[in-house]
Structure formats: structure tokens, C-alpha cells
Amino acid sequence: MYGFYVNDVWYQVEGDGTAVKACIPTLSMMDGRRILTVEGLSEREKELYAYAFADAGAVQCGFCIPGMVICAKALLDENVDPTRKEIAYALRNNICRCTGYKKIIDAVSLAAKIKREGGDIPKNGSGWRLGERVQRIDAREKTLGYGEYVDDMEVEGMIYASAVRSRYPRARVLAIDTERAEAPPGVIGVYTAADIPGDVKVGHLVQDWDTMMPVGGCTRYLGDAAALVAAETLEILERVKRLVKVTYERLPFISSPCEAMKEDAPKLHEGGNLLAHKHVSRGDAERAIARPRYVYTQRFHTPYTEHAFLEPECAIAMPYEDGVLIYSTDQGTYATQHECAEMLGLPNEKVRVVNKLVGGGFGGMAVQTAGEGEADASGEYPHPSEASSHGYGVYGGM
Ligand code: FES
Numbered sequence: 001m002y003g004f005y006v007n008d009v010w011y012q013v014e015g016d017g018t019a020v021k022a023c024i025p026t027l028s029m030m031d032g033r034r035i036l037t038v039e040g041l042s043e044r045e046k047e048l049y050a051y052a053f054a055d056a057g058a059v060q061c062g063f064c065i066p067g068m069v070i071c072a073k074a075l076l077d078e079n080v081d082p083t084r085k086e087i088a089y090a091l092r093n094n095i096c097r098c099t100g101y102k103k104i105i106d107a108v109s110l111a112a113k114i115k116r117e118g119g120d121i122p123k124n125g126s127g128w129r130l131g132e133r134v135q136r137i138d139a140r141e142k143t144l145g146y147g148e149y150v151d152d153m154e155v156e157g158m159i160y161a162s163a164v165r166s167r168y169p170r171a172r173v174l175a176i177d178t179e180r181a182e183a184p185p186g187v188i189g190v191y192t193a194a195d196i197p198g199d200v201k202v203g204h205l206v207q208d209w210d211t212m213m214p215v216g217g218c219t220r221y222l223g224d225a226a227a228l229v230a231a232e233t234l235e236i237l238e239r240v241k242r243l244v245k246v247t248y249e250r251l252p253f254i255s256s257p258c259e260a261m262k263e264d265a266p267k268l269h270e271g272g273n274l275l276a277h278k279h280v281s282r283g284d285a286e287r288a289i290a291r292p293r294y295v296y297t298q299r300f301h302t303p304y305t306e307h308a309f310l311e312p313e314c315a316i317a318m319p320y321e322d323g324v325l326i327y328s329t330d331q332g333t334y335a336t337q338h339e340c341a342e343m344l345g346l347p348n349e350k351v352r353v354v355n356k357l358v359g360g361g362f363g364g365m366a367v368q369t370a371g372e373g374e375a376d377a378s379g380e381y382p383h384p385s386e387a388s389s390h391g392y393g394v395y396g397g398m
Contacts, residue, residue: 036073038066038145045073046144047121048111054124054139056107060098062142063310063359067094069143072108080116084109097308097360138357150329150356151314155384158316159188160237162387163225164244166213170220170253170266173213173246176227181243188230190244193217198345204335204366208269211343218251220268230385311359318384323350329358331366 041049049069053059058068068091075082075090082090087108088101096104114121124135141147178190193200193214203209210217212225219226226246231237254260260273267273316327323346328336333355341351358365 036070038069038143041069041073041144044121048114049073049107050140050143051121051124052111052114053104053107053143054135055122056103056110057135058099058103058107059136059139059142061309061311061358061360062138062147063149064094064096064098065104065143066145068096068104068108069145072111075108076112076115080112082108082112087112095310097310097362142357147357149311149359150316150327150386151312153316153327153356153386155316155318155386158384158386159230159232160234160387161228161230161385162237162241163212164227164229164241164246166219166222166224166226166248167246168219168248168250168253169222169255170218170251170268171248172218172251173215173226174249175245175247176215177245177247178227180245181227181229181240184236184240184243186232186236187240188232190240191228191230192226196343199342202339202343204332204339206269206271206275207342208271218268219248228387307360307362307364309358309360309362309364313365314386316384316386320352321350323352326351326353327356328353329356329365331358331361331363335366 038046038049049072053065053069059065071091071094072087075087079086084105087105091101091104091108124140128134138147176192178192181187181190191212193210193212196211199207200210200212200214201207202211210224212228213219227244229237229241229244231240252266254265254268254273259265260268265273311329314329318325324340324344326336326340330336333353337348337351337353340353341348344351
């Protein structure tokens with residue numbers, strides 16, 4: 001079995017009936033082979049996996065599920081009564097960020113049981129009465145791969161946008177020269193903070209995050225954007241981003257919360273480095289501390305954890321009536337609407353945000369970075385624009 005990505009979705013294809021790792025097979029390797037994706041499953045198989053994955057609660061964001069289904073099919077075609085260990089082995093090359101795999105293994109076990117026993121495939125519960133067991137309403141489209149994530153969308157006349165990001169975690173932006181980047185054919189525009197019609201700063205809790213770094217401002221992390229490039233094609237976009245010249249003055253940076261709390265730490269924000277101070281106490285803490293039965297002193301650390309959602313973060317925006325329409329892949333429709341409206345200097349009702357499927361999140365997609373970029377680009381150009389914040393080669397990072 002081979003595997004490959006189509007529109008960010010991991011598909012696996014049947015070769016000679018032998019399972020192999022999915023390592024980007026070339027077209028010549030595929031020559032003469034029969035390719036099977038979830039679309040090619042028989043109607044009964046579609047019903048089987050759609051039911052089993054939904055019933056087991058195995059579908060969360062769904063981004064990984066079509067690949068899991070194809071691996072499950074390959075296994076069950078050979079072995080209709082696999083152990084959990086055999087199922088885990090069959091799925092070993094597929095990463096799922098959401099589920100922890102247990103429920104996916106449950107789903108494959110259930111599919112195997114139904115397949116062994118034959119008969120009708122049960123219908124998903126549909127009553128939605130209190131206490132009734134039901135499945136996620138979007139489990140089927142995610143399992144069978146026809147659910148639409150933003151990056152699956154193609155809009156006629158679409159252009160592409162992506163940000164030029166800071167090279168330094170903390171640096172003052174002395175100048176941004178966009179002239180060379182604006183010249184090549186196919187470039188729609190290169191925008192900086194000076195082109196933002198509303199508030200440059202946005203933010204969920206405190207409005208302190210620069211959508212793009214203004215000249216004279218200081219970057220606060222490597223991801224801060226200095227400019228936004230819009231182009232007719234992804235190829236032009238990637239080439240042209242390198243032509244934007246940003247001059248920085250490098251400054252000492254802070255690499256941990258403990259450093260940030262030091263008296264002499266550089267101030268990242270005007271109000272200092274502390275967002276909030278909470279003091280929690282219960283009972284008579286002083287008395288308990290003064291006369292404890294046991295004393296245990298230790299310093300505890302929690303590791304940095306990347307949210308690691310599988311879907312590249314992106315958004316599509318286009319002029320809409322006298323405002324803007326944004327298809328977003330983030331976790332907070334109203335936060336996106338509110339922040340884009342502030343950035344564009346528009347009332348909320350002129351910014352319409354449609355949430356497509358979200359390929360993971362875990363908080364990481366609660367912060368909208370792509371939407372603001374493409375909303376800004378679409379405001380200047382009467383075509384839909386797509387921006388990506390994480391990038392996966394072709395988009396390079398909004
Ligand atoms: S359900 Fe597997 S990555 Fe989200």
C-alpha cells in the first residue's frame with residue numbers, strides 16, 4: 001500500500017496488496033497500479049466505515065480519518081478478525097492529533113465485527129432526544145473525505161497571499177522596502193502595517209498584537225509579520241516574498257516566562273510583561289504551611305507543547321456586498337469577525353465569517369492569523385484571496 005497527500009488529506013492506495021510506508025511515491029512508481037481512495041470504496045464499505053467511525057466516537061477534526069479508513073480496509077481485506085495490536089500496527093503510519101487512537105482502534109474493531117457477522121449495517125442514531133446516543137453530525141463527511149476544509153476550496157479568480165515574517169524574535173523594524181517585490185508580473189500588491197485601514201493591533205484578551213509590524217515597532221516572536229504579499233499564483237508568491245527587504249535592529253530577546261518576570265527584563269508590551277496575576281487560596285493556607293504533617297519541596301516544570309494540528313491554517317476572503325466574506329478554519333468565528341472588523345475599520349456586520357471544518361485546534365487555531373491577512377489583501381483587490389499562516393511548502397506561511 002502506498003500513500004500520498006491530495007489537498008492535504010492523506011490517502012493510501014493499493015499497490016500489489018503489500019502494505020508499504022507512504023513516502024511520497026512518484027508518478028512512475030504508480031504506473032500500472034490500481035489506486036484506491038475512500039471515494040472508491042463500495043457503497044457497503046462506505047456505510048460500514050461511516051457508521052463504525054461515528055459510532056465509536058473516533059472522528060474529531062477528521063483530518064486524518066480517510067487515511068485511517070483506507071488502512072483499516074487494507075487490514076480487514078486480509079484479516080477480518082484482527083486483534084487490537086494488529087489494528088494498531090496497520091494504522092501505525094497515520095498520525096492522529098485529536099483522538100489518542102483508542103477510539104479509532106475501537107472503530108476498526110467494530111467495522112471488523114460487522115464485516116464478519118454480515119447483515120445490515122446499523123443506522124446512526126437520529127432522534128437527538130435527551131439521553132439518546134447519537135453521533136457527531138459531521139462524522140460521515142469527515143470519514144468519507146468529502147468534508148470541506150478551507151484549503152480544499154477553489155474560488156474563481158482566486159489570488160494568494162502570504163506574510164513575510166520576522167527573522168528575529170525581538171528586533172526593531174527600521175525599514176521595509178517593498179519596491180523590488182512589487183515589480184514582477186503577477187504580483188497584486190505588497191502591503192505593510194501602513195496599509196491597514198483600521199487598528200493595527202488586535203487580540204483576544206488584550207489588543208496588543210500587531211497584525212503587521214509597523215516601522216519603528218518591535219517584533220515579539222519569530223512569527224510576527226512585517227509585510228503581506230499577494231500574487232496571482234503560489235509560485236510567484238513564494239518567489240516574491242524573498243524580495244521584500246526588511247531592515248532590523250536586533251534586540252535582546254526573552255526566552256522564558258521566568259526571564260520575562262525579572263525586574264530588568266526588556267518590556268515586550270507597554271504595560272509590561274505580565275498579562276494577569278491570579279492568587280488562589282482555599283482554607284487557612286498560612287496555618288497549614290506553618291504546621292504541616294509532611295514537607296515536600298520541589299520545583300515543577302511543564303514542557304512546551306506544540307498544538308500540532310494537522311491542517312495547515314489558512315483562510316479565503318473576498319469582497320462581499322459592501323464588506324468582506326471570510327471562509328476561515330479557526331476556532332472562534334466571532335473573534336475572527338470582531339478582530340478583522342477592527343483591523344479593516346468596518347462595523348462587525350460588514351464582516352461575514354463562515355467557519356469551515358477545522359482540522360484540529362487545541363487552542364492553536366483560536367488565534368486568527370490567516371483571516372486578518374487575507375481580509376486585508378482582499379480589501380485592496382476585487383478577487384478572493386487565500387492566505388495561509390502555517391504554510392506547507394506552497395504557501396510558505398501567511
Ligand atoms: S481526528 Fe485525527 S487528526 Fe483530528
